Amino acid sequence: MASRYHEVYQSWKQDPEAFWADAAREIDWFTPWEKVFDPDAGAYGHWFTGATCNTCFNALDRHVAAGRGEQTALIYDSPIGGKQKSFTYSALKDEVSALAAVLQDLGVEKGDRVIIYMPMVPEAVFAMLACARIGAVHSVVFGGFAARELAARIDDAAPKAIVSASCGLEPGRIVSYKPLLDEAIRLSKVKPQSCLVLQREEQTCDLVEGRDHDYEALVGSARAAGRDVPCVPVLATDPLYVLYTSGTTGRPKGVVRDNGGHMVRLKWSMFNEYGVKPGETFWAASDVGWVVGHSYIVYAPLLHGCTTILFEGKPVGTPDAGVFWRVIAEHGVVALFTAPTAFRAIRTADPDAELLAGYDMSRFRTLFLAGERADPDTVKWAERTLGVPVIDHWWQTETGAPISQDPVGLGMLPVKYGSPGLPMPGYDVQVLDDAGHPVETGKLGNVVVKLPLPPGALPTLWNDDERFREAYLSEFPGYYKTADAGILDEDGYLFIMARTDDIINVAGHRLSTGGMEEVVAEHPAVAECAVIGIADALKGQVPCGFVVLHGKAQADMGAVEKELIAMVRDRIGPVAAFKKVVPVKRLPKTRSGKILRATMQKIADHEEWVMPATIDDPVILEEIAEALNKPSS
Numbered sequence: 001m002a003s004r005y006h007e008v009y010q011s012w013k014q015d016p017e018a019f020w021a022d023a024a025r026e027i028d029w030f031t032p033w034e035k036v037f038d039p040d041a042g043a044y045g046h047w048f049t050g051a052t053c054n055t056c057f058n059a060l061d062r063h064v065a066a067g068r069g070e071q072t073a074l075i076y077d078s079p080i081g082g083k084q085k086s087f088t089y090s091a092l093k094d095e096v097s098a099l100a101a102v103l104q105d106l107g108v109e110k111g112d113r114v115i116i117y118m119p120m121v122p123e124a125v126f127a128m129l130a131c132a133r134i135g136a137v138h139s140v141v142f143g144g145f146a147a148r149e150l151a152a153r154i155d156d157a158a159p160k161a162i163v164s165a166s167c168g169l170e171p172g173r174i175v176s177y178k179p180l181l182d183e184a185i186r187l188s189k190v191k192p193q194s195c196l197v198l199q200r201e202e203q204t205c206d207l208v209e210g211r212d213h214d215y216e217a218l219v220g221s222a223r224a225a226g227r228d229v230p231c232v233p234v235l236a237t238d239p240l241y242v243l244y245t246s247g248t249t250g251r252p253k254g255v256v257r258d259n260g261g262h263m264v265r266l267k268w269s270m271f272n273e274y275g276v277k278p279g280e281t282f283w284a285a286s287d288v289g290w291v292v293g294h295s296y297i298v299y300a301p302l303l304h305g306c307t308t309i310l311f312e313g314k315p316v317g318t319p320d321a322g323v324f325w326r327v328i329a330e331h332g333v334v335a336l337f338t339a340p341t342a343f344r345a346i347r348t349a350d351p352d353a354e355l356l357a358g359y360d361m362s363r364f365r366t367l368f369l370a371g372e373r374a375d376p377d378t379v380k381w382a383e384r385t386l387g388v389p390v391i392d393h394w395w396q397t398e399t400g401a402p403i404s405q406d407p408v409g410l411g412m413l414p415v416k417y418g419s420p421g422l423p424m425p426g427y428d429v430q431v432l433d434d435a436g437h438p439v440e441t442g443k444l445g446n447v448v449v450k451l452p453l454p455p456g457a458l459p460t461l462w463n464d465d466e467r468f469r470e471a472y473l474s475e476f477p478g479y480y481k482t483a484d485a486g487i488l489d490e491d492g493y494l495f496i497m498a499r500t501d502d503i504i505n506v507a508g509h510r511l512s513t514g515g516m517e518e519v520v521a522e523h524p525a526v527a528e529c530a531v532i533g534i535a536d537a538l539k540g541q542v543p544c545g546f547v548v549l550h551g552k553a554q555a556d557m558g559a560v561e562k563e564l565i566a567m568v569r570d571r572i573g574p575v576a577a578f579k580k581v582v583p584v585k586r587l588p589k590t591r592s593g594k595i596l597r598a599t600m601q602k603i604a605d606h607e608e609w610v611m612p613a614t615i616d617d618p619v620i621l622e623e624i625a626e627a628l629n630k631p632s633s
């Protein structure tokens with residue numbers, strides 16, 4: 001079948017408003033919009049201004065009303081906990097309504113924020129949808145973040161309530177969430193009125209009198225009473241959620257997602273980009289704490305009437321590298337979305353995919369990879385192993401949906417390994433030099449998107465329009481800065497090569513090296529430091545901290561190293577995977593004092609590098625290479 005991509009992309013380009021108005025017909029609105037796009041609203045315009053709607057209504061109620069009530073909406077599959085549970089659309093609606101009633105009883109109203117700090121349990125999905133139902137704004141915080149990160153998010157979002165759990169399950173260990181929650185609330189300036197805590201049987205926790213409530217006690221009685229909370233109409237432009245993501249400093253950015261544009265963009269993506277039809281099973285093996293989890297575990301599959309899977313496990317070790325095949329076969333998954341690192345882990349553990357034998361993969365059609373660059377070797381291995389197309393697509397938390405890909409539903413295009421495909425409708429992607437001029441085709445530059453951004457992309461940062469403008473809009477006027485460096489080739493394919501800021505991708509998780517530097521610099525023995533991302537065969541990148549110690553402390557390097565690793569784990573979280581510290585005498589800098597991080601990274605990765613013209617003292621780079629070659633203490 002010839003791809004309709006070029007025709008569809010052109011139709012968007014000719015008339016973006018007509019294109020998105022057409023896509024918006026797939027959504028049930030309470031009242032229609034006044035304008036499809038208002039260029040004068042917000043930082044660069046708003047989509048579907050004046051319309052009222054409800055995301056939970058579109059994800060659940062309308063499907064139940066249309067006869068999908070008995071279809072499975074959500075499958076919880078936990079190889080770590082040894083549990084499985086399914087919820088039909090009707091059952092999911094009942095769970096969500098009961099929780100929505102409890103949140104209202106706790107005083108949560110339209111516009112109030114609710115932080116959700118939970119492991120991968122169905123109640124995390126219920127909580128997101130319950131907030132959407134009552135017009136509250138959820139902010140999910142990934143469970144692998146430590147108390148201080150959670151505290152920063154509490155302070156910024158100022159939640160009225162927090163929904164959490166007693167513990168999370170990681171292979172071989174139980175992660176006690178409650179002490180982290182208590183510590184975060186102790187650290188934060190803003191205190192939530194109440195916490196609703198799910199007691200998991202693997203480890204229960206104490207509740208703080210007057211503040212904490214037992215999830216099952218309250219929701220169970222609301223459920224038994226059959227309490228139904230109607231979907232509260234919100235403006236299309238009202239926030240559905242705030243999701244914090246790493247910025248260039250330790251202070252995270254609160255990416256705002258609105259209700260209307262988000263639904264339109266995600267619903268459009270399910271068939272056109274992912275090639276999935278209502279009623280089919282879609283699996284995003286991510287975490288609800290990340291944007292992929294928001295968009296493709298929860299909202300998009302449910303908006304589309306699919307069955308979605310919530311997987312509490314890892315690609316390897318729970319129990320083995322065959323678990324993805326087991327889940328696909330058992331639940332009839334047609335499309336899987338995960339990070340390349342998951343496939344690198346599977347391949348390392350089972351290079352010939354022997355564990356695939358015996359699984360019925362006949363319904364499985366497509367594998368989607370995102371979150372980090374998909375290396376062609378891994379893509380080809382997955383293609384050979386699974387015998388299905390493997391689609392690398394490029395994303396950001398900010399966009400909430402793919403910026404570029406090979407659109408399966410529109411018809412696939414010729415594959416170019418190493419490229420996450422072509423820009424999707426909504427995205428006029430260009431590559432500019434540092435002065436803002438277009439670079440020649442095939443040349444590396446700053447990847448930018450011509451404004452306005454499409455429906456579903458962030459309209460601003462939570463309570464911080466100024467930071468939004470400064471971080472994304474000011475450097476290249478008229479464009480959104482993606483902070484990725486890349487190439488557009490003669491056929492319009494994109495190649496995303498690296499970040500232009502100090503964000504790194506560790507196992508598909510986005511982390512700020514600036515944030516880690518802030519922690520390392522707090523150690524009294526550290527005079528100066530630089531954290532960079534270095535190549536890692538499994539995780540893509542891992543952080544590496546170069547530290548200059550104060551004179552006397554140098555003798556204790558072994559102890560300091562352990563303390564630094566513990567500090568980053570304690571302040572940012574285990575997910576940072578900060579495990580490598582390299583002591584150096586001094587850091588390489590330009591004459592104006594800027595640390596030459598990019599050159600250090602090239603040296604660490606054994607890539608070719610040129611001596612920066614502005615370097616203060618070239619000998620220091622030799623010292624860096626030597627220090628990297630020394631065995632760690």
Ligand code: COA
Pocket residue numbers: 119142143144145168170171175285286287290292314315316337338339341342345370371506507508509538539573574575576577
């Ligand atoms: N709660 C508490 N701790 C968590 C956590 C959570 N929700 N998620 C991860 N962690 C901890 C892990 O236990 C680990 O701790 P450790 O240092 O004590 O071992 C640390 O954070 C790093 O976790 P992770 O990144 O998962 O690495 P891993 O070494 O445990 O596993 C992979 C490696 C490749 C299997 C794993 O990274 C993976 O599945 N990646 C897929 C990535 C993905 O889904 N990305 C989402 C974007 S699509």
Ligand code: AMP
Pocket residue numbers: 245291369370371372373374392393394395396397398420482483484496497498499505508509510
């Ligand atoms: P996140 O906000 O966590 O989704 O991380 C977004 C960043 O991850 C992007 O800016 C890229 O640097 C990187 N990224 C995501 N998907 C891809 C991809 N398919 N290819 C290359 N880089 C990617």
